[in-house]
Amino acid sequence: MIVIQRNTDENFTSIRAIAAAVWPIAYSETLSQEQLYYMMEMMYSIKSLQLQASEKKHRFILAIEEETVLGFASYEFNYSKKPKTKIHKIYILTNHQGKGIGKAFVNFIVNEAKERHQKGLILNVNKRNKAIRFYESIGFTISNEEVIDIGNGFVMDDFVMEKTI
Template sequence: MTISVVSKNQLSIIRDLAYQIWPNAYGEILSNEQLEYMLNLIYSIDSLEKQIDNGHTFLLVEDGNQYVGFASYELNYENSNKAKIQKLYVLPQIQGKGIGKKLIDFIKEIAVENKNLSLVLNVNRFNKAKDFYEKYGFEITKEVKIDIGNDYIMDDYVMEFQLK
């Protein structure tokens, strides 16, 4: 298994993985309309390029000759000394094999090297990934409701992990 930084010419891989993973991750939480809206909003190539231009670093996980997951993070999020995990997704059939943990460990190492003091992330309040993050050691610090347009709201927990 290898984790590598994504170049802009690999963004279609991120988009394709999101379209495979999101229906499983959010199918019981979001309507099909909201799911499609959010995928188009967040994972169009144009949107992904803008995210990179705004400081997001994307990572791809390759296992054998197949891409099985991705993440993105932002160091010094909002001029803080915190690194924000913006995205972390693994194909459903590969979950439970430690890939998510390896992605967080990878980001954690970079955050420590860059003198960030904690990792933060948002997770949908009803997403089972919340349990994964709690098991890793993240703690809920607050609840937020984020208007993403088209009369849709993201109902999230903000979680934080203190770096040593």
């Protein structure tokens, strides 16, 4: 059985390992090697993850099956001081995708968000990411587009997607 649990590892070992395994596959057609490494360092160094959890109040959850971590997600309540919960990250090991784990993560986040009187979920997704179909299938719609300068000459070319809860 797959269970969703909060991450308690301050070194984010499983999260870093899953990101390192999934990112090169998920973004092979979307991002250059250089941008991929740059973003991995920016978002998944231990220091960066600790900062996200402590100062930015991102909550990290894991999908676990028999002590093996198969995926992770992170989210933040009251994003931009609005009653919206932002899903910052959601990544599942490639050979465990399509088994309902992504949906289970979003359901978990919806329940948490409702308890905190949030009115909706919001996230950014690369315009060329197949995950757009996943989000659409669970009730998200595109609400905006954003080109975000992330430094070093790189940009993120995203759709903003939202779902009312």
